Amino acid sequence: MKPFFITTAIDYTNGAPHIGHAYEKVLADVLARYQRLRGREVFFLTGVDQHGQKVQQSAEKAGVAPAEFVAGITEKFRALWTKLDISYDGWAATTDAAHKAAVQTLLQRLFDEGQLYKAAQKGFYSVRQEQFLTEKERGPDGTFGAEWGEVVELEEENYYFRLAEHRDWLLAYIDAHPGFITPDFRRAELRNAVEKLSGDLCVSRPKSRLAWGIEFPFDPEFVTYVWFDALVNYISFAPGFDPQSKAQNPEFAALWPALHVIGKDIMVPAHGVYWPIMLRAIGFSDEEMPALLVHGWWNISGEKMSKSVGNVVDPAALADQFGPAAVRYYLVADIATGQDADFSPERLIQRYNVDLANGFGNLLNRTLNMAQRYRGGALAPVAAPSEDVQTLRAENFNDAAVYREKFDAFKVHQALEAFAAIVTRANVFVDTSAPWKLAKDPTAAARLDEVLVALVESVHLAATLLLPILPDKAHAALAQLQLAPAPLDAPAVLTASHQLGAPEPLFPRLETPAAS
Numbered sequence: 001m002k003p004f005f006i007t008t009a010i011d012y013t014n015g016a017p018h019i020g021h022a023y024e025k026v027l028a029d030v031l032a033r034y035q036r037l038r039g040r041e042v043f044f045l046t047g048v049d050q051h052g053q054k055v056q057q058s059a060e061k062a063g064v065a066p067a068e069f070v071a072g073i074t075e076k077f078r079a080l081w082t083k084l085d086i087s088y089d090g091w092a093a094t095t096d097a098a099h100k101a102a103v104q105t106l107l108q109r110l111f112d113e114g115q116l117y118k119a120a121q122k123g124f125y126s127v128r129q130e131q132f133l134t135e136k137e138r139g140p141d142g143t144f145g146a147e148w149g150e151v152v153e154l155e156e157e158n159y160y161f162r163l164a165e166h167r168d169w170l171l172a173y174i175d176a177h178p179g180f181i182t183p184d185f186r187r188a189e190l191r192n193a194v195e196k197l198s199g200d201l202c203v204s205r206p207k208s209r210l211a212w213g214i215e216f217p218f219d220p221e222f223v224t225y226v227w228f229d230a231l232v233n234y235i236s237f238a239p240g241f242d243p244q245s246k247a248q249n250p251e252f253a254a255l256w257p258a259l260h261v262i263g264k265d266i267m268v269p270a271h272g273v274y275w276p277i278m279l280r281a282i283g284f285s286d287e288e289m290p291a292l293l294v295h296g297w298w299n300i301s302g303e304k305m306s307k308s309v310g311n312v313v314d315p316a317a318l319a320d321q322f323g324p325a326a327v328r329y330y331l332v333a334d335i336a337t338g339q340d341a342d343f344s345p346e347r348l349i350q351r352y353n354v355d356l357a358n359g360f361g362n363l364l365n366r367t368l369n370m371a372q373r374y375r376g377g378a379l380a381p382v383a384a385p386s387e388d389v390q391t392l393r394a395e396n397f398n399d400a401a402v403y404r405e406k407f408d409a410f411k412v413h414q415a416l417e418a419f420a421a422i423v424t425r426a427n428v429f430v431d432t433s434a435p436w437k438l439a440k441d442p443t444a445a446a447r448l449d450e451v452l453v454a455l456v457e458s459v460h461l462a463a464t465l466l467l468p469i470l471p472d473k474a475h476a477a478l479a480q481l482q483l484a485p486a487p488l489d490a491p492a493v494l495t496a497s498h499q500l501g502a503p504e505p506l507f508p509r510l511e512t513p514a515a516s
């Protein structure tokens with residue numbers, strides 16, 4: 001099977017990481033770990049987007065050089081990914097010398113092939129916002145609003161990428177390849193945007209306006225602007241990529257194409273329009289186009305998180321307060337992939353307590369406790385189990401199949417519902433089979449054996465399904481069970497006698513912090 005090449009957006013380093021950044025990285029990490037669990041080779045790429053106007057401005061405000069400014073913020077991102085156990089294989093930092101060289105080589109090639117050209121643009125320019133304004137920015141009274149500050153008429157030369165000439169190809173590509181975008185409902189949105197596409201894409205800024213960027217190799221008076229630099233990370237940091245040639249190295253070809261995990265705000269136009277067209281211009285075929293997994297947003301009380309509103313949630317502080325497992329679990333369990341969700345610390349605590357402390361954690365603990373108390377932790381395989389045990393096994397296996405199917409469709413929240421169903425079923429089975437009664441009845445020894453085995457099989461499967469979400473906790477659970485991960489393609493059946501380890505609580509309940 002082809003390796004699984006998964007990327008996230010690279011995060012802007014103009015400010016500290018927030019819960020939205022964390023969600024995307026946890027989502028990609030969980031998908032990467034699921035594929036590894038299934039035995040597939042994975043390359044997981046994430047990183048930071050370090051150039052551009054916003055960074056230059058933030059650095060100026062902070063009174064430090066841009067390079068120093070981005071180094072500090074980059075460190076915050078890396079520390080957060082370590083804290084949240086993000087298992088990335090490649091780190092894409094756009095100030096990296098190899099990345100800059102790749103971008104420059106590609107610019108030169110596209111220029112030589114006539115895909116880039118220089119042209120003058122005359123228009124209205126906001127000095128405060130440092131950008132050209134379009135008719136859209138004009139108010140009903142014909143003037144530009146006060147938020148733009150002083151607006152002057154300006155003529156400026158820049159480099160343009162021939163976007164529009166690929167429009168019809170992209171429309172046909174989208175129609176013929178429904179797998180290009182997940183979820184489905186985003187396809188129409190992208191299609192509409194492509195249909196409206198008319199002009200070419202300005203990919204430069206004069207150095208006098210923006211110095212913090214990658215220089216054009218054939219014109220040092222200009223730097224590349226935002227997307228041309230940032231999008232290229234997906235290939236420049238892929239092992240074996242050769243920017244010189246249209247035909248790719250076997251090492252790169254073995255890995256590519258990637259699945260890009262991105263937020264809904266950067267599908268149109270960047271990832272859905274610019275990127276496939278850039279790749280095509282570079283020489284990629286239709287078969288070499290990447291796929292997009294477009295996720296929704298975490299909002300706060302229905303509102304967008306923003307520094308000015310002051311409702312930005314710091315994921316590092318959250319992990320310190322509740323533990324990284326609670327944060328990881330909440331971020332993928334309480335949102336439907338593709339949809340928005342509302343962040344609330346109360347929900348985080350509730351999901352953790354219900355699903356993990358009272359659910360899985362309790363099941364693991366009581367199963368091990370009973371097995372230790374009644375059998376010294378030694379389990380005997382059961383040759384012909386009772387009907388209820390067989391049903392339990394069959395239903396568990398069915399849930400494992402649902403889990404796989406949902407994960408393969410990137411619906412992590414629904415895969416977790418299958419995990420929770422196994423846990424609930426087993427906890428109910430404890431109550432209905434009442435092992436504490438069986439233990440008192442010498443004639444029920446065989447029944448107690450099969451009940452304990454059935455419970456261990458259930459918790460074994462549940463722990464395995466938890467591996468991609470909470471790797472540390474799931475490994476600790478497997479260590480207590482003294483078992484390797486269960487197979488997902490066949491019922492998890494204990495076929496030989498087995499010695500369990502000692503129980504140790506894994507998910508202490510979280511208390512709601514007292515209102516201050």
Ligand code: MSP
Pocket residue numbers: 008009010011012019020021023024049230231232233261262263264265266296297298299305
């Ligand atoms: N640097 C660009 C991406 C370049 S990719 C070649 C960028 N950076 S960002 O820091 O603004 O956003 C990084 C990712 O976080 C994006 O995918 C964005 O959609 C996502 N999120 C930002 N805020 C978010 C939420 N509130 N919720 C979920 N994800 C959000 O865009």
